[in-house]
Amino acid sequence: MKRLLMLAGAALLAAGTAAASDVPEYTLVIKDHRYQPSELKMPANTKVRIVVNNQDPTPEEFESTDFNREKLVLPNGSATVYVGPLRAGTYGFFGDFHQDTAQGRLIVE
Numbered sequence: 094m095k096r097l098l099m100l101a102g103a104a105l106l107a108a109g110t111a112a113a114s115d116v117p118e119y120t121l122v123i124k125d126h127r128y129q130p131s132e133l134k135m136p137a138n139t140k141v142r143i144v145v146n147n148q149d150p151t152p153e154e155f156e157s158t159d160f161n162r163e164k165l166v167l168p169n170g171s172a173t174v175y176v177g178p179l180r181a182g183t184y185g186f187f188g189d190f191h192q193d194t195a196q197g198r199l200i201v202e
């Protein structure tokens with residue numbers, strides 16, 4: 094009985110690990126208050142992970158009203174944001190602290 098429970102636990106753990114690594118990951122770099130790249134293509138109806146890497150010496154906030162996310166990214170730091178699943182379309186995002194230059198969009202198709 095004890096052995097059976099341990100096996101069940103191991104199976105759950107393995108399933109969790111597989112699910113996490115199955116999420117497609119994209120990287121966005123913030124440099125000179127701009128997103129690089131400024132356009133990210135990603136699959137429709139799929140949950141994705143975006144790692145936002147801020148290479149500026151000032152904080153930024155990764156934000157989108159189109160897909161409703163807001164995440165602070167520390168100077169020379171990274172933050173992870175889960176997005177979607179989204180329907181096909183174009184979704185804007187911006188850096189809340191430098192909206193004049195930090196603009197980008199997701200092309201979901």
Ligand SMILES: [Cu+2]
Binds near residue numbers: 154189
């Ligand atoms: Cu904000």
